[in-house]
Amino acid sequence: xxxxxxxxxxxxxxxxxxxxxxxxxxxxxxxxxxxxxxxxxxxxxxxxxxxxxxxxxxxxxxxxxxxxxxxxxxxxxxxxxxxxxxxxxxxxxxxxxxxxxxxxxxxxxxxxxxxxxxxxxxxxxxxxxxxxxxxxxxxxxxxxxxxxxxxxxxxxxxxxxxxxxxxxxxxxxxxxxxxxxxxxxxxxxxxxxxxxxxxxxxxxxxxxxxxxxxxxxxxxxxxxxxxxxxxxxxxxxxxxxxxxxxxxxxxxxxxxxxxxxxxxxxxxxxxxxxxxxxxxxxxxxxxxxxxxxx
Amino acid sequence: xxxxxxxxxxxxxxxxxxxxxxxxxxxxxxxxxxxxxxxxxxxxxxxxxxxxxxxxxxxxxxxxxxxxxxxxxxxxxxxxxxxxxxxxxxxxxxxxxxxxxxxxxxxxxxxxxxxxxxxxxxxxxxxxxxxxxxxxxxxxxxxxxxxxxxxxxxxxxxxxxxxxxxxxxxxxxxxxxxxxxxxxxxxxxxxxxxxxxxxxxxxxxxxxxxxxxxxxxxxxxxxxxxxxxxxxxxxxxxxxxxxxxxxxxxxxxxxxxxxxxxxxxxxxxxxxxxxxxxxxxxxxxxxxxxxxxxxxxxx
Numbered sequence: 001x002x003x004x005x006x007x008x009x010x011x012x013x014x015x016x017x018x019x020x021x022x023x024x025x026x027x028x029x030x031x032x033x034x035x036x037x038x039x040x041x042x043x044x045x046x047x048x049x050x051x052x053x054x055x056x057x058x059x060x061x062x063x064x065x066x067x068x069x070x071x072x073x074x075x076x077x078x079x080x081x082x083x084x085x086x087x088x089x090x091x092x093x094x095x096x097x098x099x100x101x102x103x104x105x106x107x108x109x110x111x112x113x114x115x116x117x118x119x120x121x122x123x124x125x126x127x128x129x130x131x132x133x134x135x136x137x138x139x140x141x142x143x144x145x146x147x148x149x150x151x152x153x154x155x156x157x158x159x160x161x162x163x164x165x166x167x168x169x170x171x172x173x174x175x176x177x178x179x180x181x182x183x184x185x186x187x188x189x190x191x192x193x194x195x196x197x198x199x200x201x202x203x204x205x206x207x208x209x210x211x212x213x214x215x216x217x218x219x220x221x222x223x224x225x226x227x228x229x230x231x232x233x234x235x236x237x238x239x240x241x242x243x244x245x246x247x248x249x250x251x252x253x254x255x256x257x258x259x260x261x262x263x264x265x266x267x268x269x270x271x272x273x274x275x276x277x278x279x280x281x282x283x284x285x286x287x288x289x290x291x292x293x294x
Numbered sequence: 295x296x297x298x299x300x301x302x303x304x305x306x307x308x309x310x311x312x313x314x315x316x317x318x319x320x321x322x323x324x325x326x327x328x329x330x331x332x333x334x335x336x337x338x339x340x341x342x343x344x345x346x347x348x349x350x351x352x353x354x355x356x357x358x359x360x361x362x363x364x365x366x367x368x369x370x371x372x373x374x375x376x377x378x379x380x381x382x383x384x385x386x387x388x389x390x391x392x393x394x395x396x397x398x399x400x401x402x403x404x405x406x407x408x409x410x411x412x413x414x415x416x417x418x419x420x421x422x423x424x425x426x427x428x429x430x431x432x433x434x435x436x437x438x439x440x441x442x443x444x445x446x447x448x449x450x451x452x453x454x455x456x457x458x459x460x461x462x463x464x465x466x467x468x469x470x471x472x473x474x475x476x477x478x479x480x481x482x483x484x485x486x487x488x489x490x491x492x493x494x495x496x497x498x499x500x501x502x503x504x505x506x507x508x509x510x511x512x513x514x515x516x517x518x519x520x521x522x523x524x525x526x527x528x529x530x531x532x533x534x535x536x537x538x539x540x541x542x543x544x545x546x547x548x549x550x551x552x553x554x555x556x557x558x559x560x561x562x563x564x565x566x567x568x569x570x571x572x573x574x575x576x577x578x579x580x581x582x583x584x585x586x587x588x589x590x591x592x593x
Contacts, residue, residue, distance in 0.1 A: 034491040034492050034495060035492060035495070043495060043499055046499065046503060047498070047499055047501070047502050047503070048502070050502035050503040050505070050506045051502045051505075051506075053506055054502070054505055054506050054510075054511055054512075055368065057506070057512055057516060057517070058365070058368060058369065058372075058374075058511055058512050059368075059372060060516070061374075061378075061512050061513070061516045062369065062372045062373070062374045062378070063372060071371060071372060075368065075371075191353045191357060194357060195353065195356075195357055195360075198357055198360040198361060198364075199360055201360070201361075201364050202360050202363055202364045202367070207364065207368055208364075208367045208368050208370070208371035209371060212367045212370050212371045213367065
């Protein structure tokens, strides 16, 4: 006769914590154990650095290498921190695709004693960690070799940490809504993270001031939390440069934090309900264990 | 041995010697007929599939267009000359071909292995070279539609002005670049026969670095002679450089080397990659069979 392991029933670890911790570990294994650590490190760094250097060369070609201009720091820093957007949002939504289509384990996740939204957010942790290392390396390269004007003594560290923290939560919430949508669509599910990341890249003023966009497109940027997040990060690192651009010049740091926080809460609530609705539809239609082979 | 490229197989008679009622004589092709039949069969789903599911118009056209728009606005922000906007539009369209070669050619045999089709391909009398060629033909057709849409929409959005110096050379450059590029895709696909989980990561890795070194968003000349020369191993580098020289007024002044030389290099690359694909495929198929990699599924 089977005996129940008493440690299981006596385990008081909250479901949320357990789901998050195990998902983060699983995510890390999936992300990294396909090769040796050295190759993994190279792989993780080369791709975003190449993306940054596309912009560096574009800028250099036109300005004859005038990297001291404020617009270069604006572009470079925006692009560096945007690495987080793709990594976190796509990381969380990819967990659905990976588990359902590739490993075919999503159905087992649903019968396991875990909290699915927390599990999915946990799966994004690995990409967040890798993205953090990449962002740091990109910043260091910019600081050392490309004259990105970061004065370490003048950096507003509290503002930086607060903005980064709120931003990561905001991106995780957006990733959760994408994960929900991934549960109910078949074709092109692979591209949904890239689609949203690409749209945000264009409309959030990540690598050019919003004034460059046509007037009728700018409002899209103003309702995106990423716009305010990137502005806060720039202000915290290179305040004098960031404030030179007119986009959000009229807003103080506190106002920007308030807007970012408000939009994060709003997007968080929307994401929660989007995920719940999509999950309900997926369960009703029997889509949880569907393999499309698309 | 029957050397007829088309032969008919008759089903065996029943015990009393009569041919079973309702049986159909199977027409079996061999040689070049089978080769062409295989090419058509493998390209068919790529051509017809996209007509049945038009969502690609959003995902495969709009997404690259978003990237194109972003880089165009970067150039606008730093007040670049207008021709650079055109460079980005043309480069953005050519990215569609690189993505197709990367994910639809090189990685394809890996996907087929994952889904269990690869062993079926190898069991059939069809040539693997014909299967790869079919994938290339189908992919080239469908990607050309995507690239054309990106160029048309991008040009309309940003008012790109073209000034074609020679349509004949432009046509030659495009065809040669595509032959060489898809030849490269066919060659690398055989390497993917040996790969497992790392296949996805390798394809993923070959995106941004290639965008950088092939000059998708800026004239490759700016990377310096030696980097540009090494990057020219990827046919799109010279193909794109030659196309820009031929369709933009300022193109020739920003070109890497002259168009006739680029045509010669592309011709050489076409031959090298197609022959290389034939040899590599033969070798890798044997190696994969010997090492038992054709049906493995290491997730």
